[in-house]
Every structure is written in C-alpha cells, then in structure tokens.
Amino acid sequence: MVPNVVLVTGVSRFVGAHLAGRLAENPAVGRVLGVDSERPRRELSRRMGRAEFVRADIRNPLIARIISEAAVDTVVHASSNTDEMPVARAAMKEMNVLGTMRLLAACQESPHVRKLVVKSTSAVYGASSRDPAVFDEEMAPKDLPSSGYAKDAVEVEGYVRGFGRRRPDVAVTLLRFTDLIGPRIDSVLTRYFSLPLVPTVFGHDARLQLLHPEDALAVLRRAALEELPGVFNVGADGVLMLGQAIRRAGRVPVPIPGTMVSPLAGFFRGTNLASLSAEQMRFLNFGRVVDTAKLRDRFGFAPRWTTQQAFDDFVHGRELRPVIDPEMVEGAEREINRTITRLR
Amino acid sequence: MADARVIPLHPEDDGGGRAESGSSSRWAGDARAAASGAPGSARERPAGSGEAGSEEDGAGEGGAGNEGGGEGLDWHETLADLTAFARRRLLGQYRVDEFGFDRELTERFFLPLLRTVYDNWFRVEAVGLHNVPHDSGALVVANHSGTLPWDALMTTVALHDYHPTGRQLRMLGADVVFGTPLVGALARKTGQTLACNPDAERLLRGGEVVGVWPEGFKGIGKPFRDRYKLQRFGRGGFVSAAMRSGVPIVPCSIVGAEEIYPKIGDIRPLARLLGLPYFPVTPFFPHLGPLGTVPLPSKWYIEFGEPIDTAEHGPEAAEDPMVVFNLSDQVRETIQETIYRLLAQRRTVFFG
Numbered sequence: 001m002v003p004n005v006v007l008v009t010g011v012s013r014f015v016g017a018h019l020a021g022r023l024a025e026n027p028a029v030g031r032v033l034g035v036d037s038e039r040p041r042r043e044l045s046r047r048m049g050r051a052e053f054v055r056a057d058i059r060n061p062l063i064a065r066i067i068s069e070a071a072v073d074t075v076v077h078a079s080s081n082t083d084e085m086p087v088a089r090a091a092m093k094e095m096n097v098l099g100t101m102r103l104l105a106a107c108q109e110s111p112h113v114r115k116l117v118v119k120s121t122s123a124v125y126g127a128s129s130r131d132p133a134v135f136d137e138e139m140a141p142k143d144l145p146s147s148g149y150a151k152d153a154v155e156v157e158g159y160v161r162g163f164g165r166r167r168p169d170v171a172v173t174l175l176r177f178t179d180l181i182g183p184r185i186d187s188v189l190t191r192y193f194s195l196p197l198v199p200t201v202f203g204h205d206a207r208l209q210l211l212h213p214e215d216a217l218a219v220l221r222r223a224a225l226e227e228l229p230g231v232f233n234v235g236a237d238g239v240l241m242l243g244q245a246i247r248r249a250g251r252v253p254v255p256i257p258g259t260m261v262s263p264l265a266g267f268f269r270g271t272n273l274a275s276l277s278a279e280q281m282r283f284l285n286f287g288r289v290v291d292t293a294k295l296r297d298r299f300g301f302a303p304r305w306t307t308q309q310a311f312d313d314f315v316h317g318r319e320l321r322p323v324i325d326p327e328m329v330e331g332a333e334r335e336i337n338r339t340i341t342r343l344r
Numbered sequence: 345m346a347d348a349r350v351i352p353l354h355p356e357d358d359g360g361g362r363a364e365s366g367s368s369s370r371w372a373g374d375a376r377a378a379a380s381g382a383p384g385s386a387r388e389r390p391a392g393s394g395e396a397g398s399e400e401d402g403a404g405e406g407g408a409g410n411e412g413g414g415e416g417l418d419w420h421e422t423l424a425d426l427t428a429f430a431r432r433r434l435l436g437q438y439r440v441d442e443f444g445f446d447r448e449l450t451e452r453f454f455l456p457l458l459r460t461v462y463d464n465w466f467r468v469e470a471v472g473l474h475n476v477p478h479d480s481g482a483l484v485v486a487n488h489s490g491t492l493p494w495d496a497l498m499t500t501v502a503l504h505d506y507h508p509t510g511r512q513l514r515m516l517g518a519d520v521v522f523g524t525p526l527v528g529a530l531a532r533k534t535g536q537t538l539a540c541n542p543d544a545e546r547l548l549r550g551g552e553v554v555g556v557w558p559e560g561f562k563g564i565g566k567p568f569r570d571r572y573k574l575q576r577f578g579r580g581g582f583v584s585a586a587m588r589s590g591v592p593i594v595p596c597s598i599v600g601a602e603e604i605y606p607k608i609g610d611i612r613p614l615a616r617l618l619g620l621p622y623f624p625v626t627p628f629f630p631h632l633g634p635l636g637t638v639p640l641p642s643k644w645y646i647e648f649g650e651p652i653d654t655a656e657h658g659p660e661a662a663e664d665p666m667v668v669f670n671l672s673d674q675v676r677e678t679i680q681e682t683i684y685r686l687l688a689q690r691r692t693v694f695f696g
Contacts, residue, residue, distance in 0.1 A: 128523075129519055129522035129523035129528060129538075130519040130522075130523070130538070131538070132537075132538060132540050132542040132543045133442060133443045133444070133537045133538065133543050133546075134442055134443075134542070134543070134546060136542075139542065201525075202525060203524075203525025203526040203527075203528070203529060204525060204528065204529055205444070205529040205532070205533070207440070207442070207443075207444045207532070209442075238439070238442075239440050239441065239442050239444065240436075240440075241440055241444065241446070241533075243436075244436040244438065244440070245436065246436075247433075247434060247435055247436035248435065248436035248437075258525060286522075287444075289442045308439075324434070324435075326435050329431050329434055329435055330431065332431075333427045333428065333430075333431045336423070336424075336427045337424050337427065340420050340423055340424055341420075343420075
C-alpha cells in the first residue's frame with residue numbers, strides 16, 4: 001500500500017528533511033507534507049524536493065486540522081527523541097512528550113490515517129552493568145532510564161502503544177534506532193568524537209553500535225511506503241569499543257574518574273564543546289548493543305554500512321584532522337621494520 | 345542418569361578409556377577421531393611433568409591464534425609482529441564481537457601472562473579435554489573456590505592451549521564484576537559476559553563454549569574449613585540455558601584452587617564499606633599487604649567430565665522445574681564425586 005499523503009514531522013532536522021525528500025522522489029506518493037516549528041536551513045530544504053513545508057508546531061491544535069484537511073494517510077513521527085541539538089532539557093521534554101501526545105491525539109481523530117511510523121531510540125533499553133549484552137525487542141531494561149531523552153523515549157513509546165490499542169486499524173511501526181553517525185549529520189556523538197581530547201570514564205570501555213544515516217533513512221522510507229507493523233531494533237552490524245573508536249578518529253582518550261564525571265559534565269554543559277547528560281555518560285560507561293535479527297527477517301532490511309564503516313565514513317567525511325596521525329604511526333612501524341631488515 | 349564415569353587421570357590410559365566408552369553424546373565420534381590423531385593426544389600433558397612445561401611450549405602449542413610466540417620464529421619476525429600489533433592497537437584496527445570480546449588482545453596479551461602462571465606457578469594438569477566438543481556449543485560447569493577467580497582463568501588457559509581445537513572459554517560473571525571499573529572492562533575484553541540467560545543462550549547458540557560457576561560468591565568466598573564442599577547451585581538457570589540451546593553440559597572439577605588463599609576470616613564491615621561480597625582474611629592478607637595477594641603455589645588438577653546430554657529432554661523441558669533440578673543435582677554430584685576422587689589421589693597440596 002503506497003501512501004497517498006504522507007506527513008513527516010521534524011523536517012528542520014537532518015533525518016526529517018532527508019526522509020521527506022526521499023519520499024517525494026517516489027512518484028507513486030501523492031503529497032509529502034513536512035512539518036516543523038522552525039524553517040529548515042537552506043541546505044536541508046534543498047534536499048526536500050517537491051515536499052511541501054508546513055510551519056506548524058505539533059503541540060498546536062493546528063496539526064489536527066492539517067492532518068484531517070489534507071487527508072493524511074501516513075504519519076512519520078521523526079522529530080521525537082532527537083539528541084541532535086543541545087537544547088534546554090525542559091524544552092526538549094515539551095517537544096518530545098507533549099508534542100507526541102498532541103500528534104497522536106490528532107491521528108486518532110482523523111479517519112484517514114492508516115499508518116503511523118515512529119522514530120524511537122535504543123536508549124529505551126537503558127545502559128547498566130546488570131543488563132544483558134544484547135537487547136532484543138522483547139527485553140525491558142533493568143533500570144528504567146530516569147532522565148534525559150531516554151526517559152522521554154520510554155514515555156513516547158508508552159503513548160504510541162496506547163494509540164495502537166485505541167486505533168487497531170492503524171498499522172504502527174516503532175523503530176528503535178541506535179546512534180546515527182555519518183559525515184553530514186550533527187549530533188552529540190559527532191561533536192564528542194570531534195574533540196581533540198575525548199573524555200571517557202576511567203576503567204570503562206563501552207560497546208558502541210552505530211548506524212549510518214543512509215541506512216536509517218532507507219529503513220524509515222521503507223516503513224512509510226510499505227506496511228510493516230511492529231517494533232524493530234535498527235542498528236548496524238558489528239561493534240566498536242569506545243576507546244577503539246576514539247583511536248580510529250585519531251583522537252586522544254582522556255579517562256576521567258567516575259566520581260568526577262558528573263561535575264565536569266555539568267561544567268561543560270551548554271558550552272558548545274561537549275554537552276553530555278548523565279544519561280549519555282552512563283551510556284559511555286557500558287554502551288549498548290541491540291539484536292537486529294527481527295529487522296532482517298521480518299522487516300526485510302540489512303544495513304549496508306557496518307558500525308565500523310559508518311564510523312570511518314564519519315571520520316573521513318568530516319576530514320577530522322587526526323591528533324595522532326595514522327601515517328606517522330605507520331611510518332614509524334616501517335622505519336622499525338627497515339632497521340630490523342638492515343640488522344639481519 | 346548416573347553417567348558419572350570415571351575418567352582415567354593419566355593420558356596413556358586416556359585413549360583406551362575413551363575408545364571403550366559407548367557414549368551417547370553426539371560428538372563422541374569426532375572426539376575419539378581427534379584423540380587418535382597426534383595433536384589431540386600429544387597435548388594432553390604426561391602426568392608429573394609439571395615443571396617441564398616452559399612458557400615457550402605453551403605458546404607454541406597454543407591454538408592457531410597465536411602465531412607470534414612460537415620458538416620457530418626468529419626475533420626479527422617477532423619484533424616486526426610486535427610493532428604491527430602495537431600499531432593496530434594504537435590506531436584501533438581490530439575487531440570485537442557484540443559482547444566486547446577482543447580476541448587479539450586476549451590471545452596476544454592476556455593469555456601469555458596467564459600461561460606463565462598456569463605452567464610455572466600452579467603447574468596445572470588438565471585431563472578429559474576431549475569431553476569438550478570440537479566446534480559446537482557446550483556449557484562447562486565448574487566448582488568455584490579460591491577467593492579470587494584464578495580457577496576461571498586457569499580453565500580458560502586449559503581449554504585454549506590444550507584442547508585439540510583450542511576453544512576460547514566464554515565465561516559468565518556476576519553483575520558486580522561488570523560494574524567495577526577496570527575489572528568490568530577487562531572482563532568484557534577477555535570474552536566474559538553477564539551471567540543471565542539471554543547472554544548464555546546467545547553464546548551457546550553461536551557455538552561457543554560457555555563457562556559457568558553456579559556456586560557464585562558462596563563458592564569462591566567460602567571459608568577454608570569448607571574446602572572442596574560444593575555449595576548450593578542456585579536456581580539452575582544454567583541448566584535451562586543449556587536445554588533451550590540444545591547443548592551438553594560438561595562438568596568440570598578443579599582441585600588445587602581452594603589452597604591458594606586459605607580464607608580464615610571475613611571482615612564484613614569493610615566488605616560492606618567497599619561494596620564487595622566479602623573481605624577475606626588469609627594467613628598472609630591483609631597484614632602482609634600486596635605480598636599477601638600472591639597466591640600460594642598449590643598443584644592443580646582440572647578434570648573435564650563426560651558431557652551430560654540435555655537435548656534428549658527437548659527444549660520445552662527447560663520449563664519443567666523437576667527436570668531442571670534433577671539435571672542440576674546430577675551435575676553437582678558428578679563434580680563433587682570427581683573432586684573427592686582427585687583429592688584421594690593427591691598426596692600433597694603443593695606437589696600433587
């Protein structure tokens with residue numbers, strides 16, 4: 001079932017804008033409406049093609065009118081749970097939780113809506129030392145995330161489940177994405193890896209599972225165009241250790257004792273250098289890996305980039321100037337080997 | 345039920361004993377086939393040659409993974425190899441699996457260190473390694489003792505260096521391990537993961553050899569006077585994990601680890617303060633400080649028993665508490681009996 005009218009939220013951000021553009025490229029799709037409370041930046045609005053931008057706040061009753069008057073049949077909620085921009089915590093919660101509630105209320109009211117796709121995050125699984133190494137869709141976290149966007153995501157998912165019960169005729173696809181990393185996306189994680197000296201938690205090395213934005217867009221596009229209800233983990237294959245990723249980016253890890261992390265994070269919060277929440281620091285302690293078997297088997301999608309490839313694409317695409325130059329290291333190795341051969 | 349077969353301790357008899365055993369386990373065939381070939385039986389170290397095994401021997405014989413340390417290579421190649429290793433670590437050019445297991449670091453760095461202890465300090469004799477399948481999943485269940493988990497580390501070396509196909513033991517650890525700085529990160533890098541059913545089943549289904557110490561802290565932290573008395577085996581979660589994954593359970597009995605730190609006391613307030621399960625007092629710790637943390641050089645025996653098939657009950661039996669508890673008891677009794685037999689054969693603690 002190819003949708004006739006698609007509404008995409010959060011088009012002033014990377015994922016929303018690109019998704020609207022991709023959907024608009026499909027001639028079978030009648031109209032693509034992109035909604036956000038602020039105008040997308042120039043380079044993003046260029047990506048949107050024939051998709052129409054509607055300046056509206058999803059917390060405003062106006063959204064219900066747009067959905068019913070335009071006879072929207074597919075809603076892609078891509079604005080929730082974004083950690084792309086360092087915004088004030090209260091405003092983010094307002095956007096995430098209250099915005100989602102309003103949007104779902106509007107969807108519930110409109111008889112035209114047939115499909116709902118929600119972009120969630122694997123952060124709903126939390127991150128602790130008492131969790132299994134790999135989460136599948138059925139698992140619940142040991143400690144419910146108590147703060148930050150992870151908590152929002154848990155609440156948002158709760159409302160989405162409620163919506164699914166009230167409107168069983170709507171196909172609901174809930175996608176739990178791992179952190180996106182790529183050359184053009186800007187997020188807390190990309191800024192973190194761009195620091196020359198990267199703070200880490202002393203004595204811990206997190207397992208990172210990432211996702212290339214192209215794969216994320218392909219999954220969202222497919223979810224919007226086809227009918228694939230259910231909850232799916234979306235993450236790339238393979239794992240990078242945090243320390244390993246930092247070295248691959250040519251950065252220098254600076255381990256900070258666990259007790260010092262919170263005060264330091266508080267000190268740097270709001271500066272553009274590094275704004276890591278307690279939640280994110282906990283993630284950097286233990287990391288998180290999700291099982292993507294259901295994505296492959298039921299959703300029918302295999303990510304094209306592995307975690308390592310996505311990360312390397314980010315490093316090369318950003319042209320990060322390495323603090324530790326790989327060529328210097330390789331040169332030193334060649335030099336040693338040459339000396340050895342000479343000695344022989 | 346009582347398959348607790350007596351496995352001869354000496355490798356000379358070992359081949360014969362195996363050939364006769366009409367085992368019902370499905371890899372008995374290939375275990376026997378490999379044992380008849382030179383590498384399998386040759387690795388089984390002759391009894392009493394403890395001191396003879398030098399570090400180089402261990403490295404040379406160790407599985408396919410550690411090409412670097414053999415005696416055949418000259419120092420030039422070793423040095424070139426080392427610089428390449430250093431470069432890969434410095435630039436992050438290595439791979440870890442989804443559990444965070446860093447095979448290269450484990451084989452190149454941690455195992456050689458442990459091998460030295462295995463060969464020269466505890467002079468471990470491992471027997472019955474053919475009971476661990478060559479290339480499929482299995483759950484190794486062992487007794488826990490010794491205040492610090494040296495027994496787990498030595499079992500890892502035994503399986504990696506002396507098993508015919510060099511199996512990497514993937515151990516299940518308590519959550520306190522993974523919450524502790526340095527220790528937790530180290531545990532993940534060396535292939536351990538949290539003792540929980542999802543992780544255990546994922547590893548077992550992936551064909552890994554998983555090691556579990558079901559006594560937990562009750563076993564490793566028990567007082568010296570209770571040595572070699574198996575503690576309770578908990579809720580039998582390990583049995584249901586093996587049943588659901590359809591893999592056999594290999595009972596593993598470790599003798600020698602009880603004497604490395606004779607725990608004669610426990611400072612509970614200090615343990616609570618530090619968030620530890622216990623704070624041991626041994627004849628040398630804590631009053632001799634760091635010196636007291638050196639384990640006593642007892643002579644060790646690690647015996648892998650006949651695999652106990654769990655597939656015959658079917659995966660749905662994992663929900664049947666009676667079957668689970670019976671199997672759990674069977675494993676426990678097998679280990680306990682083997683320990684008593686090994687103890688009866690041991691003449692002295694330090695010389696075996």
